Each structure stands twice: as C-alpha cells, then as structure tokens.
Amino acid sequence: MTPTNASSETNTVSESSSSTSQIPLEDRIVWLNGVLLPANEVQISPFDHGWLVGDAVFETLVIVRGMPFAISRHLERLTFSAQQMKIALPDTDELRQAMMDVTDANGLNEGRLRVTISSGTGPLGSARGHSEPTAIIAATPQTPWPQSSAVATMSWSINENSPLAGLKTVSYGANVRALSLAAAKGATEAIFPNTKGQLCEGTGSNVFLVHRGQLITPSLASGCLAGVTRQLLIELTGAKEQDIPLPALAAAAEAFLCSTTRNIHPIHTVDNQRLRLCPGPATQAASEAFEQLMATEIDP
Template sequence: MTTVVWAGGLLRGEDDPIITAGDHGWTVGDGVFETLEVVDGRAFGLRRHLRRLAYSAARMGMREIDHEAVREAVGEVLGAAQGLRRLRITVSSGPGPGPLARGEGPHTIVVTANDSPPPASCHAVRVPWRRNERSALAGVKSTSYAENVVMMEFARSRGGDEAILANTHGHLCEGATSNILIERGGEVLTPPLASGCLPGIVRGLALEWGADAGLPIRAAAPGELEMSVLDEVVAGESFAAVTSSTRRIQPLASLDRAPVEHGPLLLQLGTIFEERAAADSDPAPKHSK
C-alpha cells in the first residue's frame, strides 16, 4: 500500500517519528481529524471538511487552526503520489505540560494519504452501547476514538464492518464511522443532529442534493426514528444505507448477518449524489440540519 505522510512542514517517510512523547493527541486524545475521499488527485469536499475541522476544534476549546497551512500540506501530499484514495487531516493541541493541561505551543498537524480502496459493501451490526447526545464531544470529530474502536471490534466479531448505535433515549443515532439513512413510508429520513450524531459531510450533501432533485428526503424530528426501525429493515418493510466520505451513499447489504434489500429511493439518491459529485468536487458549505 502506498502511504504519504506530511508533518512538521515536510513530507516524511512512513516510519519517521513525527510527534513528541508529551503531545496531547497521543497522551489524552486531545485533537480533531477529518477523513476525505481523494478523486482524480483532488480531496473531495475540502472546504466543508475544513469548516467541520474548525467547528470541532472550537467545540473542544482548541486554538484556531491555520487552514492555509493545512491546505498547503494537503496539496503537497496529493502531489507526492498517484492513485491516492483516502486522505486524513489530524490536528492535536500539541505538547501539554501536565496530564490534562494544554500547552501554549503550536498545534501538531499531520496529513496522510494512502491508496486503500473504499469498502465494497456494508454489513452492519447493532451494538449495545449508546451515544451520549449530551456529551461534551457529541457531534465532534475528535481523536478520542476508543469508544468507536470498541464498537467496531464488537461488530467485526459478529461478521460486520460497521456498528449502528442508539443515543441515550433509544433513538437511532449513527454508525461508528458513518451516518445512517432510512427509507420508510415513501421518504428518506436521517437522524437529526440533536440525536448526537456527527454532522457528516456526505450526510449534508445527500440532504441538499436529494432535496434539489425533488427527492422526498429530510432530517427526522427528534425521536421520530426509534432504534426499532432497524427491525423493519430486517423485515423488508424499510430500507437503510450508510453515508461517509469513503462509502459515499452505500445501502446495507446485511444487518446483524441477515441479508437486506436495497430501497429504490436510496438507490436513486445514490445516483443523484454520484452525478452531483462528478460535477463539483468541492461544493460550497451550507448550514447543517
């Protein structure tokens, strides 16, 4: 696998040391990140991802990120190799003087990219843990990701490659690495941001581009989508898809090892997304719903 690494203002070798032992991103997960799809040498949706990076940093009380430095790093990484498919921007608060106290130094910025292919299908598993919609990190793409790792290992132990979870109210929330769409009653719904889910880039574009095309799609009202809607998906009464920067809009192939059907509206939404994405690789940001 080809991997390109940028850190400290320079392109680095894949195995080069790039952070100090006291960096808060390493010691306490005090950082933010974005994962982007690379299409024909360009980072898809870079403006939207940078806006969410800034939002996450602000929610965590981190200093403002130098977006021009990040853009330059992205350009260097993408120019270093052909065939790259997945790019990650990671920004930590930098070295800290104590266990939780932040330092006054600059951020640690690391940009990497590789040519690993996107997942070919989605086999989802419901997990017993819940997303805390009142957490200080709700809706933040933080490097404090161990909770999601535990969920994904649970899903993998049951033949899955994505974990689907509820929030503390028992309402459908999101996947460990994705947002979720439900086709039900002749429309497409996605859990609202109030559920505690991440404001996904592809989720937002699906809402915008689907509505522009006249598709019946919307963010559900709080509590409208109970976790039990997934029983309807297994029964073939409703349909589901996940959205993420690497999966785009991907209908579920199975849920809890049970094969499930693809919904016609979700398939139509996927076609709309592909057409719009091909025409505009860096759509202007809009307000999230």
C-alpha cells in the same frame, strides 16, 4: 451508472493506485507542521496530548481525480471542531495547500487523506500545556468496501449531551470496541443508539433509511456527527432529519450508510435480519445523484 459506488470504486482504486499501494506506510510522504517528509522521519513527542488523552481533532477526505473532494466543507467542520476544543488551527489556506501537496507527493489519483491537529505537548494528565499544536496530514490508497454491508446495533449508546457530541475528535476508543464486536457478529459496521434509544450513527458513518416512503436520517439532536456526505445527501435528495427509534432500522424497507470513504453503502442485513430491498430505489437514486455530483464538482 451503477446503483452503488462499491463495484466501480473497486475497479478505480485497484487500477489507479496499484503502484502507489505497494509503498510501505513508513515511506509515505506526510506533512508535519509545515514540512513534507517521509513518515519514518516524523518525530512526535511522547507528551503530545493527542497521543496521551485524545486531545485532537481530525478530518478524513476522499481523493478523487488527484484532488481532495469537498475540501471546503471539511475545512469548515475541522475549524468548528477545533474552535469548540480550543485548539489553534494553522491557516486554512495553508492546510488546503498542504492537502494538495501531500496528495501529489504520494502520487495518488484516488485514495484517502487525513488531517489531524492536536493541542500539542502537555503534562501526563488532562490539563493542557502551553505548546504549539501538532498538525499532521497523511494520505494512502483507499481500501474498497464490499458492495453492501451487514450492520450490528449496539447496546452501548452515544451520549447526545456529551461535551464531544458533534465534534470530530480522535477519542475513538468506543468506536474501536464497538466495531470489533460488530466484526465478531459478522458485520462491517456497528450502529449506536443515543441515550434515548433513538438511532444515532455508525462508528464511522451516518445512517439513512426509508420509512413510509420517505428517506429519513437521524437529526443532529440525536448526537450524530454532522457528516459531510450526510449533508450533501440531504441537499441532493431532500431527505428529512428526525428522531428515529432504533428498531426502525431493522424494520425499514431499505437503508444505507454514508461516509466520506463509503459514499452511499447499502445495508443488506441488520442484526442478522435481511432487509427487503438492497439496494432499494431510494438508495439507487441517492447513489446516482452522489456519483453525478462527484463527477462534476470537486468542491461542492
């Protein structure tokens, strides 16, 4: 078994989706408010609040062996985000079936799937209207990640007291800007502190590191998202949640990112400083445990 998911993912993705990867995005089949149709036939109002003000929640799932992985956990988090944002969700059984239908309609054995639910149409401002929500599900092949990653820490911070803290909303402008800056520094992920200077999260990932022989990750009180992969890893490895000073990441013996699309992704460099181990033994053990889980359970 490989120590990381990167090399095996590269082979699996390239082999299983070689034909479907050539399909233009506009020709892919999506689910819009209960109807399957080509993406180029989708019509969304210019007054939809997801588009206007980022008033929407979403989930990204990885497709494994033709099925969305950990679908129940993702639906649970989607429900939580929608409840906090007071966005009415379609029936979760309907969403579950729609995810399968979109996966099948696009012929994907491996890939990524996204569910987005907005509050619907409204005025040109933050106040909501009274329309029904807009629900969209789309799926594409997954672009493979490199075997390991360089990360760059940001001076911008995540507000752990934000009304959006812990919610998976489409308000990703800060992430887009941070990831662009990280790319300019030769990194593939940007890492945020919170307002207390503690390690928080990446733009699309959670962070684990080894400190004094213990695998640790920022607690949810840091303002980080309750990642599905993060929680599974805590259950698999016994990693401890705690407050972590941001500089501890660069000082760690080993560290890794995790997310739905990355699985376990070793970090080799933090702010141009190479870590001693990549991947280290804790990273390898976490990766092997997670790969075993994915191989044996589709909805853990």
